[in-house]
Amino acid sequence: MLxxxxxxxxxxxATLPVVGEHIGAIAERFYQHMFGEHPELLDGLFNRGNQAEGTQQQALAGSVALFASALVHHPEALPHHLLSRIAHKHASLGLRPDQYQVVHDNLLWAVADVLGDAVTPEVAAAWSEVYWVMAFALTQLERGLYSARGVRPEIVYRDWEVTDKVRETDDVVTFRVRRADDRPVRTSLPGQYVSVLVTMPDGTRQPRQYSLTRADDGEHRQFAVKRVRGGEEHGGRPDGEVSTLLHDTVGVGDTLTMSVPFGDVVLDDSGRPLVFCSAGIGITPMAGMLSHLVAAGSHFDVRVLHADRSEATFALRDQVLADVAALPHAQVHLWFEEGVAEDGASGLDADGVHAGLMDLSDLDPPATALPAGAAYHLCGPLPFLRMVRAALLDRGVPPGDIQYEVFGPDLWQADAQAE
Ligand SMILES: Cc1cc2nc3c(=O)[nH]c(=O)nc-3n(C[C@H](O)[C@H](O)[C@H](O)COP(=O)(O)OP(=O)(O)OC[C@H]3O[C@@H](n4cnc5c(N)ncnc54)[C@H](O)[C@@H]3O)c2cc1C
Ligand code: HEM
Incomplete structure (x- = not known):
């Protein structure tokens, strides 16, 4: 036990309350100071979009506060989900154990900078210990992840050749890539993602994660990218830099640098019924899981519940509907915010098509659509995840049966809080 x-x-x-109260400011100062001292960390490792939005700062602050509190109050039950999510993200970026020192030094610098005289040498030593206990837990997990994949941090990334670029909707494009060397293609677990590393016009390399949308075939990988739009309609924010570059400049025959697959939110294959709940581009890991189920000839009981703005924005819909049709015990229920075609003329082969946001009480009868003892997989924007998880908990679904994936630093940490 740690x-x-x-x-x-x-x-x-004794210092948890004061550190907890200032942890947001500490995380902000930490990143500012660390990138000032080590600008190279923003080239190929840290995501500068998340830095600009402040989401990574919040995720780091939340994770340290939660971990420190667990160490003090429940050392026998450290937040496993939290650590696992971080370790998978770190591994997908090829993080090395020796890089933990620089984060330690800058984090402790920021604690002292923000809290001033309150940080006596004893207080600094105690928080340094918190850091190293957490770092130890993470590096152990990361070592296990690398070893299970048969890789070292230095060879997490490799080059792939783009063989197909398929337009799914106005804003979503699928990339299919093929290995460009003779190294074996590591298997992915259904629901996992890869980090894609691209060189931006200013010469800086930037990684982003994309969920795999197809089962492995030993040669290819496939993922779908939604263009992140900026401009006045989006609070004057800039366009997303990597998604825009992938959409506008990467084409068939080009090379993409991509990591081995990682991710802790993977298909529950215990044989229980499965319920997938997704919204918008959150369909991608569900498509990957469905594709694996079809490839395995699965007879599992599967419910696909998906919400989108309209039928036209429903990415990967042909693939998803075909996979549902290929599974002997699968149903699909859809919700379209902008409404549905009159007289069921949408032509969608679904068990139910509803207008509005996803509402589980639209399911008729709910017991059939939400089978007892099911494992739930959720993916979509945070408000959607919160709403669906709350509705499931209201229906008596145990929190441990609900897994969720979020397309950015996890600011929610509902899993960790439920532990
Ligand atoms: C596990 C996981 C799986 C994922 N799977 C998928 C997937 O399957 N498909 C998919 O499309 N995406 C997926 N994502 C999201 C993806 O990784 C990227 O986050 C997404 O493509 C946006 O990246 P970007 O570089 O285009 O945007 P970024 O440039 O990173 O911008 C992100 C946001 O920050 C804002 N921003 C950037 N700079 C500034 C600034 N200076 N000031 C103010 N605001 C700013 C932008 O306007 C935008 O809203 C996944 C993410 C994770 C973590
Ligand atoms: C105890 C030490 C550490 C803690 C508690 C920690 C915590 C976190 C957390 C909470 C996330 C977000 C995970 C998510 O929700 O997706 C994250 C991501 C990340 N971490 Fe760490 N980390 C630690 C050490 C390090 C080190 C040593 C480095 C490298 C120098 C590093 C680099 C990164 C990067 C590059 C990301 C992805 C950032 C992004 O996508 O914006 N971390 N870490």
Missing amino acids: TLSKESRPIVE
Whole structure:
């Protein structure tokens, strides 16, 4: 069991409230200072979009506060989901154990900078210990992940050749890539993502994660990218840099640098019924899981519940509907915010097509659509995830049966809080 020393524990307990209160400011100062000292970390490792939005700062702050509190109050039950999610993200970026020192030094610098005289040498030593306990837990998990994949951090990425670029909707494009070398293609678990590393026009390399949308065939990988739009309609924010570059400049025959697949939100294959709930581009990991189920000839009971703005924005819909049709015990229910075609003329082969936002009470009868003892997989924007998870909990679904994927740093940490 990972614990704090008997000297540090009371100090961390006594300073938890003050550190917790200022953890957001500490995380902000930490990143500012670290990137000032080590600008190279923004080239090929950190996501500068998340930095600009402040989401990574919040995720780091939340994770350290949660972990420190668990160390003090429940050292026997450290937040496994939280650590696992971070470790998978780190591994997908090829993080090395020796890189933990630089984060330690800058984080402790920021604690002292924000809290001033309150940080005595004893307080600094106690929080340094918190950091190293967390770092130890993460590096152990990361070592296990690399070893299970048969890779080292240095060879997480490799080059792939784009063989197809398929327009799915106005804003979504699928990339199909083929290995460009003789190294074996590591298997992906259904629901996992890859990091794609691209060189931006200013010469800086930027990684982004994309969920795999097809089962493995030993040669190819496939993922779908939604163009992130900026401009006045989106609060004057800039267009997303990597998605725009992939849409506008990467084509068939080009090379893409991509990581081995990682991700802790994977298909529950215990044989229980499966319910997938997605919104918008959140369909991508569900498409990947469905594709794996079809490839495996699965007889599982599967419910696909998907919400989108309209029929025209429903990405991967032909693939998803074909896979549902190919599974002997699968149903699909759809919700379109902008309404549905009159007289059921949409031509969609679904068990139910509803207008508006996803509402589980539209399912008729709900018991059939939400089978008892099911494992739930959710993916979409945070408000959607919150709404669906709350509706499921209201229906008595145990929190441990609900897994969710979020397309950015996890600011919610509902899994960790439920542990
Ligand atoms: C596990 C996981 C799986 C994912 N799977 C998929 C998938 O299957 N398909 C998919 O399309 N996406 C997926 N994503 C999201 C994807 O990784 C990217 O986040 C997405 O493509 C946007 O990247 P971008 O570079 O285009 O946008 P970024 O440039 O990173 O911008 C992101 C946001 O920040 C704003 N921003 C950027 N700079 C500034 C600034 N200076 N000031 C103010 N605002 C700013 C932008 O306007 C935008 O709203 C996934 C993410 C994760 C974590
Ligand atoms: C105890 C130490 C650390 C903690 C607690 C921590 C915590 C986190 C958290 C919470 C996330 C977001 C995960 C998510 O929800 O997707 C993350 C992502 C990340 N971490 Fe760490 N981390 C640690 C060490 C490091 C180190 C040593 C590095 C490298 C120098 C690093 C680099 C990154 C990068 C590049 C990301 C992705 C950032 C993004 O996508 O914006 N981390 N980490």
